[in-house]
Amino acid sequence: MSDAELKAKLKARLLAGIGAQIDSIDNAPGDLAALLQGVAFEAAPVGEAPEGAGAPGGGPDDLARMVNAYYDEAFYSRDGIMGLLLGETEFRNIGLWDETTSNQKEASERLFDALLAFLPEKSGRILDVACGMGASTRRLLRHFPAEAIDAINISQKQVETTRANAPGITAQVMNAVDLRFTDASFDNILCIEAAFHFETRRRFLEEALRVLKPGGRLVLSDVLFTSKERLSQYPTLPSAENHLATVQDYRALLEETGFREIDAQDARDRIWRPHFLHVVNKVHEAFLERRLNLVQLTEILWAYYNLDVLTGPCLLVCARK
């Protein structure tokens, strides 16, 4: 059976099953209104490409525009999943979890701390690449003086938030694959959960190596995807050239670009899996408390089912120049 036929069968099966459930809601008057409370039928479904998403492969400016359109909206919104998950944290990553981790904020802090633990000496200058809203940059202030910290991000809006969140550091709008720093500027570089957006990881690693001092370290977390072809369906992701399938591929790329003493681990079971289960739990809690309606619940769950299929190894990496 072809993929198109399978998709058609899946849709028919699920829609028929869900349709039958919806029909039977008639038997308990009032339930439908309760389940649908606040549905904005005219709003774009969760998981749909943002307004203006063009055909894939539009070049670096298009990629930056799409990345910024997506994150500058999603990061600052408290609607849907963001409001349910984030609490007070301004980290925007899926985090690192263990049995004591009870929320997304703790998971993101744990991820940051695990990456910093790779650095034996927390001294000299450090660069926070793709700093997001500056939660990581702010936490760096626990280890480094403000004058020793630089942060970059591709979005002006997020750079401004970073300046407010981490006073005294230097934050600039800059693309990770085109670092406007002189050679051998930094003792360490941090990059949390962003390199899957870069056009390409190779260019970023070359740039990171160039701006690191000899002996300096790059620490990062990154997510690999399971399908090269499917990446082109996401306007916020770069070309298929950025695709890496395995930890071994990642290690080989680091070696080819000139890094040594490479520690690259797949921590999917401590990163994606617990984040996924946490989200599933949170959305059901919200549904039971009528903070999410049936349509929102269903759309978020399907977006997460899709992401689960696409999410491969989740890497924690430390490498040395």
Ligand SMILES: C[S@@+](CC[C@H](N)C(=O)[O-])C[C@H]1O[C@@H](n2cnc3c(N)ncnc32)[C@H](O)[C@@H]1O
């Ligand atoms: C999943 S978020 C992670 C943000 C932050 N590191 C954190 O952990 O909270 C990915 C970030 O990468 C940034 N980004 C994407 N492509 C970039 C690029 N080419 N150069 C710099 N930043 C980029 C986005 O703007 C976004 O802030």
